[in-house]
Amino acid sequence: MKEDKKLLTDIEDALANCMKCGNCMEVCPIYKEIQTEAAVARGKLSLMEAVINGNAEISAGFDQRMAMCVSCKACAVKCPCGVKADELILRGRQAAVKARGLNPIKKQVFALLANRTLFDFALRMAGLFGPLQMKKLPGRMAVVARFPMPGLDRRRVLAPFAATPLRSQFPEHINAAKPRMKVAFFTGCTINYVYTDIGQAVINVLKANNVAITIPAKQHCCGTPVYMSGDVELAKVFAKHNVETFERVNADYIVAACGSCAEAFKIEYPELFHDEPDLQRQARNLAAKTYEISEFLVDVLRFRQDTLGPVPATVTMHDPCHMARGIEVTAQPRAIVAAIPGVKFVEMKEPARCCGAGGSFSLAHYDVSRKINDRKIADIASTAADTVVTSCGSCRMHIVDGLVQNGRNQECLHVVQLLDKAYEAGKCLQFKQP
Amino acid sequence: MESCLLNELRRIVGTAYVLTDKEDLLCYAYDATPGFSHMPDAVVSPANTNEVSQVLALANTEKIPVYPRGSGTNLSAGTVPTKGGIVLQMTRFDKILEIDEANLVATAEPGVIVAALNKAVEQFGLIYPPDPGTVATATLGGTVAENAGGLRGLKYGVSKHYVMGLEVVLADGSILQTSGKNVKDVAGYDLTKLFTGSEGTLGVITKIIVKLVPAPEAKKSMMAIFSNLDNAGNSIAAIIAGKIIPATLEILDNATIRTVEDYAKVGLPTEAEAVLLIEVDGIPEVVEKEAAKVVEVLKANHADQIQVAKDAAERDKIWAARRAALPALAKLRPTTFTEDATVPRSKVPEMIRAVNQAAAKHKVTIGTFGHAGDGNLHPTIVCDLRDKEEMERVYKAMDEIFTTAIRLGGTLSGEHGIGLGKLKYMEDQFGEVGMKTMRAIKKALDPNCILNPGKLVGEC
Numbered sequence: 001m002k003e004d005k006k007l008l009t010d011i012e013d014a015l016a017n018c019m020k021c022g023n024c025m026e027v028c029p030i031y032k033e034i035q036t037e038a039a040v041a042r043g044k045l046s047l048m049e050a051v052i053n054g055n056a057e058i059s060a061g062f063d064q065r066m067a068m069c070v071s072c073k074a075c076a077v078k079c080p081c082g083v084k085a086d087e088l089i090l091r092g093r094q095a096a097v098k099a100r101g102l103n104p105i106k107k108q109v110f111a112l113l114a115n116r117t118l119f120d121f122a123l124r125m126a127g128l129f130g131p132l133q134m135k136k137l138p139g140r141m142a143v144v145a146r147f148p149m150p151g152l153d154r155r156r157v158l159a160p161f162a163a164t165p166l167r168s169q170f171p172e173h174i175n176a177a178k179p180r181m182k183v184a185f186f187t188g189c190t191i192n193y194v195y196t197d198i199g200q201a202v203i204n205v206l207k208a209n210n211v212a213i214t215i216p217a218k219q220h221c222c223g224t225p226v227y228m229s230g231d232v233e234l235a236k237v238f239a240k241h242n243v244e245t246f247e248r249v250n251a252d253y254i255v256a257a258c259g260s261c262a263e264a265f266k267i268e269y270p271e272l273f274h275d276e277p278d279l280q281r282q283a284r285n286l287a288a289k290t291y292e293i294s295e296f297l298v299d300v301l302r303f304r305q306d307t308l309g310p311v312p313a314t315v316t317m318h319d320p321c322h323m324a325r326g327i328e329v330t331a332q333p334r335a336i337v338a339a340i341p342g343v344k345f346v347e348m349k350e351p352a353r354c355c356g357a358g359g360s361f362s363l364a365h366y367d368v369s370r371k372i373n374d375r376k377i378a379d380i381a382s383t384a385a386d387t388v389v390t391s392c393g394s395c396r397m398h399i400v401d402g403l404v405q406n407g408r409n410q411e412c413l414h415v416v417q418l419l420d421k422a423y424e425a426g427k428c429l430q431f432k433q434p
Numbered sequence: 435m436e437s438c439l440l441n442e443l444r445r446i447v448g449t450a451y452v453l454t455d456k457e458d459l460l461c462y463a464y465d466a467t468p469g470f471s472h473m474p475d476a477v478v479s480p481a482n483t484n485e486v487s488q489v490l491a492l493a494n495t496e497k498i499p500v501y502p503r504g505s506g507t508n509l510s511a512g513t514v515p516t517k518g519g520i521v522l523q524m525t526r527f528d529k530i531l532e533i534d535e536a537n538l539v540a541t542a543e544p545g546v547i548v549a550a551l552n553k554a555v556e557q558f559g560l561i562y563p564p565d566p567g568t569v570a571t572a573t574l575g576g577t578v579a580e581n582a583g584g585l586r587g588l589k590y591g592v593s594k595h596y597v598m599g600l601e602v603v604l605a606d607g608s609i610l611q612t613s614g615k616n617v618k619d620v621a622g623y624d625l626t627k628l629f630t631g632s633e634g635t636l637g638v639i640t641k642i643i644v645k646l647v648p649a650p651e652a653k654k655s656m657m658a659i660f661s662n663l664d665n666a667g668n669s670i671a672a673i674i675a676g677k678i679i680p681a682t683l684e685i686l687d688n689a690t691i692r693t694v695e696d697y698a699k700v701g702l703p704t705e706a707e708a709v710l711l712i713e714v715d716g717i718p719e720v721v722e723k724e725a726a727k728v729v730e731v732l733k734a735n736h737a738d739q740i741q742v743a744k745d746a747a748e749r750d751k752i753w754a755a756r757r758a759a760l761p762a763l764a765k766l767r768p769t770t771f772t773e774d775a776t777v778p779r780s781k782v783p784e785m786i787r788a789v790n791q792a793a794a795k796h797k798v799t800i801g802t803f804g805h806a807g808d809g810n811l812h813p814t815i816v817c818d819l820r821d822k823e824e825m826e827r828v829y830k831a832m833d834e835i836f837t838t839a840i841r842l843g844g845t846l847s848g849e850h851g852i853g854l855g856k857l858k859y860m861e862d863q864f865g866e867v868g869m870k871t872m873r874a875i876k877k878a879l880d881p882n883c884i885l886n887p888g889k890l891v892g893e894c
Contacts, residue, residue, distance in 0.1 A: 013768065016769070016819070017765075017768050019466065019468065019764055019769070019770045020464050020465065021507060021568070022466055022506060022507040022568065022571050023568070023570075023571060025507075025571045026570045026571045035479075035523075035526070036458065036477075037458070037461035037462055037506070038457060038461045042461075043461035046460060046463070046464060047457055047461060055460065056456060056457065059456075061455050061456065062457055064457075080761035081765055081770075
C-alpha cells in the first residue's frame with residue numbers, strides 16, 4: 001500500500017468512531033462562516049474514510065479541504081464520542097503532503113525555516129529593511145504593506161519585524177542577585193523576531209521575581225507551523241534540535257510565552273518521538289518542566305504581588321485555542337490580571353472562541369479568517385474594555401489587524417506585558433515613598 | 435448531471451452556491467444515521483423562496499430527485515441522497531423574521547438553528563418547547579420536517595404541536611401557504627400538520643410560524659433508583675395517574691446505568707435495574723406541590739433511593755447521568771444506532787425487557803434509555819458497521835424491537851421519523867390501506883416522485 005494511504009488506514013478505527021452526529025457544527029468557527037459540510041470536522045473525516053474505502057483520491061481538492069481548519073480543537077472538545085478530529089485532520093494533511101508534496105510557497109518558507117542561520121539572517125534583514133516595505137501605523141505596534149507582496153493580502157495589518165531580534169538584545173544568561181531558580185526561556189519566532197516587547201516583559205517579570213534566566217541562543221522554531229501543515233518529518237527535526245538544546249542548558253524550568261510553543265514542548269514533542277524511546281524520554285523530561293508563562297508565574301513561582309503598582313485599565317481577555325483547549329491554561333492568566341491593582345476586568349462573550357488566526361491559516365485564507373475575527377472584535381467591542389490581553393503573538397497580531405479593520409482603538413497586549421507594567425508602576429510607588 | 439442543467443442551477447442560485455466537486459459531494463453522502471451513504475450529483479444552496487421554486491420547477495421537469503437538508507443531524511437516513519440528484523441545502527434561510535409577543539408566535543426561516551430561536555425568545559420570557567438532543571445544531575426546518583421531539587415531550591409534545599403555519603414550495607415549484615397565527619383555525623384539511631413530519635417527501639418548507647409558550651418560572655429535578663424494573667414502571671404509571679404531568683420523565687436501564695457509571699462516575703449503583711429522572715416545572719407553588727407528590731409516589735412504589743435537587747448545581751448533577759447516556763454508550767463501539775421505538779407508557783417495562791431479550795438472543799450490545807413518561811424509548815445499539823456478521827445480528831435484533839413495539843400498540847417512531855431506516859416496518863404499523871392512502875397523498879402532490887424519493891412511503 002502506498003505510504004500516503006497507509007497514514008490514513010492507521011487511523012481507520014479512530015475515524016470509524018465518528019458517528020456523524022454533527023455536534024461539531026455547533027462550535028466550528030469555519031463552518032459558522034462558510035456552512036458547507038467539507039468545512040466541518042464531520043465532513044473532513046468522511047473524506048478521509050472515502051480515501052480509505054477507495055471512493056476518493058488524495059487530490060488537490062482533498063488537500064484544500066484538509067487545509068480549511070484553524071486547528072482550534074473546539075470540535076474535539078465538543079465531540080460526544082471523544083473523537084480527536086483536530087489530530088485526525090492533521091493526519092489528513094500529513095497524507096496529502098506524502099501524496100502530493102508540500103505546497104510550493106510553504107516548501108520555500110519551511111526550507112528557510114529549517115536553515116536556522118539563514119532564517120535568522122533573513123528576518124534580521126526584514127527587521128532592518130522592513131520599513132522600506134511596511135508603513136507603520138501610528139500608536140500601535142502595527143504596520144501595513146506599502147507594496148503588494150505574494151501570499152499577503154494588502155489590507156492586512158501586521159507587526160513590524162524587530163530591528164534587533166530579542167535574542168541579540170540580551171546575553172544568553174541573565175543572572176539575578178540571589179536567584180531562586182534558573183529558568184530557560186523558549187522565545188519562539190514571533191517573540192524573537194517580531195514582538196520583542198513580549199520577550200522583554202517576560203525577562204523583566206522574571207527578574208522582578210529573582211529568577212535567573214537563560215535564553216539558549218541556538219533554539220529553533222518550535223515546529224508547530226510545520227507540524228500543522230502536515231510536514232511531520234521536518235517538525236521532528238526542529239523538535240529534536242530543541243529537545244537536545246534545552247536538555248543541555250539544564251534549567252529548573254522552561255517557560256514559553258505562547259500557548260502553541262508551550263503546547264509543542266508539553267504535548268507534541270513526546271508524541272512525535274513515539275518510535276524513538278531515548279528521544280521520547282528526553283522530551284518527556286522537558287515536557288514535565290515546561291510551563292506557559294502565566295501558568296509558571298501562578299502555579300510554580302507564586303509571583304510577587306507586594307511590588308505591583310496600579311495600572312488604570314479596563315481589560316478583557318482572549319484565550320488562544322492552544323491555551324484553552326491545548327494546554328488548558330485559562331485560570332492563571334486571569335489570576336494575574338486580577339492581582340494587578342487598578343485593573344477592571346470584563347469577561348467577553350466566548351473568550352475561548354478562536355480569533356481566526358490559526359497560524360498560517362490566516363495567510364492562506366485571509367477572507368475567512370477575517371470573518372471569524374470580526375466576531376471576536378465585536379465581542380471585544382461589547383465589553384467597553386480599552387485593553388485586550390491574550391497569550392499568543394499570532395492571536396495578538398490578528399486581533400490588532402481586526403481592531404484596525406473595524407476602526408477600533410483598543411490596545412492588544414500579552415498578559416505578561418500588563419504584569420510588567422504593574423511592576424514598573426510599583427517601582428515608581430517605592431520611589432515616591434519617603 | 436448534464437452540464438446545461440448545472441448551468442441552469444448556477445443561474446438560479448449563483449455559481450458559488452452549486453457544489454459539484456467530488457470532495458464536496460462525498461460530504462453530503464450521509465446524515466447521522468449509520469449504514470446509509472450515497473453521493474448526490476450536486477449540492478444547491480438557495481437563498482430565498484423564489485430560488486427554491488425555480489430549482490424545484492426545473493427538477494420536476496427534468497425528473498431529478500431533490501433532497502431538502504438542514505444540518506443533517508437526523509437519525510433515519512432521511513437526508514441521504516440515495517438516488518443521486520440534488521441536495522437542497524437550506525442553511526442560508528437563517529433569519530428569524532418576527533417574534534410576535536402579542537400573539538405568542540414567531541415566524542422564522544427553516545435554516546434557523548433551534549437553540550438560536552430559543553435564545554431569541556428567551557428575552558420575552560418564552561420558549562419554543564421542542565428540544566431534540568441536537569438542539570444546538572439542528573435547523574428548525576429539519577426538526578419540523580422530521581417532527582422532532584425532545585426531553586420535554588411528555589408535557590409539551592413534539593414539533594407538530596407548535597407549528598401553526600407554513601410556507602411550502604411544492605414539487606412543481608408552486609408556493610403554498612398553510613394556516614397562520616390563528617389559535618382557532620378549523621378551515622379545510624390540516625395541511626400544516628400534513629407537511630409537518632412529511633420528511634421532505636411532499637414539499638420544501640421555506641417559512642415557519644410557530645407557537646411559543648411562557649417559560650416555566652420554576653423547575654425541580656429528582657432522581658430515583660430502583661432495584662426492580664417493575665417498580666420503576668409502576669411509578670411512571672402512578673405519577674401520571676396522580677394527575678401530575680412532569681416536563682420530563684426519563685429512564686435508564688441497567689445496561690445504560692453500568693455504561694454511564696463506568697464512563698462518567700456519577701455515583702449510580704451498577705446493580706440497579708432502572709433509574710428514573712424526573713423534572714416538574716411551572717409556577718413555584720405548583721412545582722413544590724407536584725414534586726412532593728412525585729416523591730410520595732416514588733416511595734409508595736419502593737424506590738430504593740430518592741434524590742431531590744436543592745439548587746441548580748444539584749440539578750446539574752442529576753442530569754449529568756442522562757446527558758452521559760448516549761456519549762457513554764457511543765464510546766463503547768464505533769457504530770451507534772439510536773432508535774426511538776415508542777409504546778404506550780404502561781408498556782415501558784415490558785418493552786425494556788423485550789429489548790434486553792433481543793440483545794441477549796442476538797448477542798448484541800443494547801442500552802436503553804429515553805423518555806419513559808411518553809413511552810418513547812431509545813434502544814441504543816452499539817456495534818461495528820464494518821463487521822458484516824455482527825451487522826446481520828444487529829438488524830435481526832432491530833426487527834425484533836420494532837415488531838414488539840407495534841405488537842404492544844406502539845409506533846415505529848416517537849420523534850426521529852421513518853426515512854429509510856424504518857421504512858420496512860411501515861406496512862406492519864399502517865397496513866395496506868394506510869400505506870395506500872399515504873402513497874396516494876405523495877403521488878397527488880409529487881407525481882414525478884422527485885422529492886426525497888423512496889423515503890417514508892417507499893417507492894411509488
